[in-house]
Amino acid sequence: MAALLNLPDGYSQTVIASEPDYLDVPDMQTLNETGPQAERYLYRTHELGSNGGVSGTDLWTGETHVIVRRADWEGLDGIVWTPWGTILFAEERGGNTIRDPDFPAATAGLVYELDPATLQVTARPAIGARSHEGMRFDPKGNLYGISETNPGAIFKFSPDRRGDLSSGQLYALKVVTDPGDGTGDAVWIPLDRTASQINSDAEATRVGATGYFRPEDIEIATSTGNAAGGGHVLYVAVTGNSSTVRGRVLAIRLRNDGTAFVSNYVKVGENVSSDFLMPDNVALDHTGRLFITEDPGSAGSTGQGDDIWVATPGADPGQAGDVSRFASLTDCAAEPTGLYFDKSNGSMFVNIQHRGGDGQDKTLAVRRER
Numbered sequence: 571m572a573a574l575l576n577l578p579d580g581y582s583q584t585v586i587a588s589e590p591d592y593l594d595v596p597d598m599q600t601l602n603e604t605g606p607q608a609e610r611y612l613y614r615t616h617e618l619g620s621n622g623g624v625s626g627t628d629l630w631t632g633e634t635h636v637i638v639r640r641a642d643w644e645g646l647d648g649i650v651w652t653p654w655g656t657i658l659f660a661e662e663r664g665g666n667t668i669r670d671p672d673f674p675a676a677t678a679g680l681v682y683e684l685d686p687a688t689l690q691v692t693a694r695p696a697i698g699a700r701s702h703e704g705m706r707f708d709p710k711g712n713l714y715g716i717s718e719t720n721p722g723a724i725f726k727f728s729p730d731r732r733g734d735l736s737s738g739q740l741y742a743l744k745v746v747t748d749p750g751d752g753t754g755d756a757v758w759i760p761l762d763r764t765a766s767q768i769n770s771d772a773e774a775t776r777v778g779a780t781g782y783f784r785p786e787d788i789e790i791a792t793s794t795g796n797a798a799g800g801g802h803v804l805y806v807a808v809t810g811n812s813s814t815v816r817g818r819v820l821a822i823r824l825r826n827d828g829t830a831f832v833s834n835y836v837k838v839g840e841n842v843s844s845d846f847l848m849p850d851n852v853a854l855d856h857t858g859r860l861f862i863t864e865d866p867g868s869a870g871s872t873g874q875g876d877d878i879w880v881a882t883p884g885a886d887p888g889q890a891g892d893v894s895r896f897a898s899l900t901d902c903a904a905e906p907t908g909l910y911f912d913k914s915n916g917s918m919f920v921n922i923q924h925r926g927g928d929g930q931d932k933t934l935a936v937r938r939e940r
Contacts (some may be wrong), residue, residue, distance in 0.1 A: 574922050574932065575878075575906075576898045580939050586612070586919075587933040591634040592625035594618060596921040596931055598704070598851070599908040602686065603651045603793065609912055611686070612919060613637075614933065615646035615659050622646040624659055624684065627933065638689055644679065648715070650705045651793070654733045657684040658694070660702030662718055678769060681705070681715075683735060694735045696763070697727045698770030704788035704852075708824065709801040714788055720810055721781020723774035724822070726758055740766045742779035743822070745832055752780050756822070756830040780832075782820075783810025787851045794913045795854025803887060805835060805860055807849040817848040819862060819881070821888045833888035836862065836881050842893040846879060853909035856916060858883050861896065863906040863920070876905055878920070897936075901926050908933075 575583055587596075592614070599614035612627045623639030624646065647662035661679025681697040684690070701718040708714065713727040713735070729738035740761045747754035761773040775781075789805040791797040797805075804822040811817050821835035838844050850865035860881040877898045884891025899906060903926040910919045918936040925931055 572900060574900060574904075574934060575920075575936070576900060577936065578896065581897075582937050582939055584935045584937075585932050586629070586632070586935050587625075587627045587634040589930040589932070592616070592627075592636055593623050593639075594931060595923045596625070596933060597647045597907050597923070598649045598787075599910050599919055599921065599933070600649050600651045600657065601794075601910070601912055602655075603913065604653070605655045609914055612933070613649060613651075613657055613686075614908060614921065615649045617645050617647055617662065617923075618643075620644055622661070624649070624657070626686075637686075638684060638691055640691075647718075648681075648703045648705045650707065652683070652733075653707060653711065655686075657686055658682070658705055658713075658735075659684060660705060660715075662701050662703055678771065681735075695767040696737050696740070697735060698725060698740050698761075698766045698773075699768060700725075700770045703786045704807075706788045706790045706804070707792055708790060708804075709792055714790065714804055716785040716788060716806065717771050717774070718784055718786050718809075719771060720783050722783075722785045723771070723779040723781055724785060724806060725770065725774070737763075739763065740770060740773075742770075742774035742777060743830065743832075744778055745780040748780065751834070752782055753820075753832045753834060756780070756832050758828060758830070782806075782808045783812070783815050783817075784808065785820075786849075789852045789854055789860065791854055791858075794856075794911045795858070796856055797854050797858045797860070797883065805852050805854075807852045807862065809848050809850050809865060811848045811866070817846075819849050819852060819860070819890075823888060831888070835860070835888065836879075836890050836893050841884075841890055842879070842881075845895070846893070849879075851907055851909045853911055853918070855911050855918070856913075860890065861909050861911075861918065863909055865905055865907075876902065878906055878909070 593616035595617040622643035645662035648660040724743040741758035792801040806820040819836040880896040881890035908921040
C-alpha cells in the first residue's frame with residue numbers, strides 16, 4: 571500500500587488499525603493515559619450519523635475491536651481520558667433520533683462517561699447538551715469544551731465534587747474588551763444548570779457569550795503534550811471559513827483569578843500563509859509545538875488543504891512564531907483527524923477518514939526515526 575502521508579525526512583508511518591476491524595469515519599482518539607498498563611489501549615470515536623460507537627486498539631497485540639455501540643448515538647466525536655481513569659466521549663450532533671433513555675429532553679448532543687473496565691456508559695448531561703467536539707481538563711479538574719456551531723461558544727464545566735461529573739456549574743466565555751474578532755480580556759459567565767442540560771447553546775446566547783465560527787478541537791498541556799504556560803493556555807481550533815472570515819487557532823490564557831485573555835495563536839495574515847485553511851484538530855507534542863489538521867472538504871477540486879501544519883512557540887505565548895506545513899495527504903479525497911501524542915516514545919496518532927481507493931479508513935502512528 572502506498573504511503574498515506576507525505577512526511578518530512580526522518581519520520582516513519584505505520585498503519586495500526588483499519589476498517590473493517592472498526593467502524594467507519596474514525597474521529598478523535600485518546601490513550602489510557604494513567605493506571606495499570608498505561609498507554610496500552612488507543613480509544614477512538616466514530617462519527618456515524620446513527621448507531622455510533624467507540625473502538626479500541628491494543629497496541630501490544632495489534633488487535634482492534636468495537637467496544638461500545640448504540641443505535642441512538644449520533645456523530646460521536648470528542649474523546650478524552652479523565653484524571654480518574656475513565657473515558658469521556660461526546661456527540662457532535664444529536665436530537666434527530668431517540669435521546670438517551672435516562673435523559674430524553676436534551677435537544678442536542680450529550681457527553682457520556684465510559685468505564686473501560688466494565689464498559690458501563692453513563693450520560694453526563696450536567697456538562698451541557700450541544701454540538702460537542704474537543705474536550706480537555708485543566709490541572710484543577712475543570713473540563714473545557716466548545717459548541718461546533720456558528721456562532722459557537724467556548725465552555726468550562728466545574729464539577730461540584732472533583733472527579734464526579736454528575737453535577738457542577740457550566741460557564742461560557744465572554745470577551746469584554748473585544749476589538750471585533752473575539753479577542754481580548756474575557757470572563758466566564760455562569761449558565762443556568764437546568765436549562766444547560768436541555769440546550770447549552772441557547773443558554774450561552776442568553777448570557778451574551780462570545781460566539782465563534784465553528785470552534786472544534788481544544789488542547790491544553792495537561793494530557794500528553796507540553797507548552798509554554800503549561801496548563802494555563804487553552805488552544806482552540808476555529809474551523810469556519812467564508813469570503814470574509816478565515817479559520818484560525820485561538821490561545822486562551824487562563825488566569826489564576828478566574829478570568830482569561832484570548833488572542834490569535836495562528837491566523838492568516840499574521841503568522842501563516844494563505845494556504846492555511848479551516849483548522850480542525852490540534853495536539854501538542856513534547857516540545858510545545860502545536861500540530862493542526864485541516865478540514866476544508868474541497869481539496870479534491872482545489873488542491874488546497876487536508877494537510878497537517880505545525881506551529882512553533884514564539885516569544886509571546888499568545889501567538890506562535892513559525893507556522894509551516896508538516897505533512898500532506900497523498901489522497902486528496904481524505905481527511906486527517908484525531909491528532910494525539912503519547913507520553914512515552916513520541917508517537918503521533920492520526921486517523922485518515924473518507925479515503926478513496928478501497929474506501930477503508932485507517933489509523934496511523936507517525937514516529938521520528940532515531
